[in-house]
Amino acid sequence: METSIIKSQAYGKDRVRVVRVVRQADGWQEIADYSVCCLLSGKEFESSYTKGDNKMVVATDSQKNTIYYLAKTLPADRVMVPEVFASEVASFMVKKYSHVTTCHVKIITKPWERMQFDTKHHPHSFCREGKETRWTEVFVAKTSPPSAAALTVSINSGFYDLEVLKTTNSSFTDFWRDELATLPDMPDRVLSTKVLCQWKYVAESLEALRQAPFDAIFAGAKRNTLDALANDPRAWVHASVQTTLYIMADRILNDFAAVDDVYYALPNIHYFPFDLSKFGLKNLQADAEVYMPIADPSGYITATVSRPPKGRL
Numbered sequence: 001m002e003t004s005i006i007k008s009q010a011y012g013k014d015r016v017r018v019v020r021v022v023r024q025a026d027g028w029q030e031i032a033d034y035s036v037c038c039l040l041s042g043k044e045f046e047s048s049y050t051k052g053d054n055k056m057v058v059a060t061d062s063q064k065n066t067i068y069y070l071a072k073t074l075p076a077d078r079v080m081v082p083e084v085f086a087s088e089v090a091s092f093m094v095k096k097y098s099h100v101t102t103c104h105v106k107i108i109t110k111p112w113e114r115m116q117f118d119t120k121h122h123p124h125s126f127c128r129e130g131k132e133t134r135w136t137e138v139f140v141a142k143t144s145p146p147s148a149a150a151l152t153v154s155i156n157s158g159f160y161d162l163e164v165l166k167t168t169n170s171s172f173t174d175f176w177r178d179e180l181a182t183l184p185d186m187p188d189r190v191l192s193t194k195v196l197c198q199w200k201y202v203a204e205s206l207e208a209l210r211q212a213p214f215d216a217i218f219a220g221a222k223r224n225t226l227d228a229l230a231n232d233p234r235a236w237v238h239a240s241v242q243t244t245l246y247i248m249a250d251r252i253l254n255d256f257a258a259v260d261d262v263y264y265a266l267p268n269i270h271y272f273p274f275d276l277s278k279f280g281l282k283n284l285q286a287d288a289e290v291y292m293p294i295a296d297p298s299g300y301i302t303a304t305v306s307r308p309p310k311g312r313l
């Protein structure tokens with residue numbers, strides 16, 4: 001006789017690859033290319049885990065079908081923005097099935113960029129530039145007591161794998177010194193990182209959330225990340241990865257009221273000047289020109305940044 005209890009459960013389909021094309025009469029076409037994960041939870045699924053009873057199980061195959069069905073039947077503007085499409089899928093599941101209490105939808109996008117020839121954008125051809133990957137994660141839940149009419153929603157979005165490098169105007173000096181510290185002060189160094197940036201949206205309702213400028217926020221988060229790293233004129237911003245991270249996040253919070261907090265994970269991928277003194281060559285500190293990138297280990301600098309409590313919207 002089994003005595004264990006289910007503490008939590010969620011099941012569904014992962015890596016549902018769906019591509020939606022929007023064709024305009026003048027030949028201009030848009031593409032959205034997604035990998036979708038859809039997971040359902042609810043008390044009534046417990047017996048499928050504990051008793052071999054599948055009666056309440058919405059097959060993961062049906063969940064996959066629903067994603068394609070919605071990609072076809074929803075108006076294009078509810079499919080082409082990943083946050084909006086994820087919200088549509090999640091709220092559809094929660095509303096359609098009375099025994100589904102929460103639905104979690106994650107979308108990873110494939111960033112096709114429109115081809116450009118002599119500054120002219122091509123109407124229907126795209127290429128993959130191999131840059132960052134945009135993703136979003138939506139949770140829709142029935143409020144308690146459960147009611148299909150009232151849903152709570154939360155959205156996290158972000159991007160990862162934005163690889164950047166700068167060859168000067170980054171430093172790391174005046175850090176804690178003790179018998180375990182061997183790193184010399186680095187008043188100027190190569191800085192390289194692979195940015196993971198994610199942000200949380202604030203909204204009263206699904207309807208209010210639909211108004212958020214998701215695409216502009218994604219573009220702004222990326223722009224602020226690059227601009228803070230490359231162009232911020234204040235020397236202290238470049239004193240460490242920590243300070244640069246803080247300024248990146250602060251800029252996003254200042255630019256976008258719909259963003260509640262911003263999380264960054266910035267690996268500090270070390271590029272150490274190679275010591276060539278044995279060959280009579282100066283290549284350290286101010287003489288550094290030849291570097292050895294170190295795959296492992298890397299630094300790993302993270303923080304979540306938000307507005308101060310009273311300054312929140």
Ligand SMILES: O=c1[nH]c(=O)c2[nH]c(=O)[nH]c2[nH]1
Pocket residue numbers: 171172183239240241242268299
């Ligand atoms: O920007 C940096 N922050 C650190 O905390 C750190 N630690 C380290 O060894 N190098 C660096 N660089």
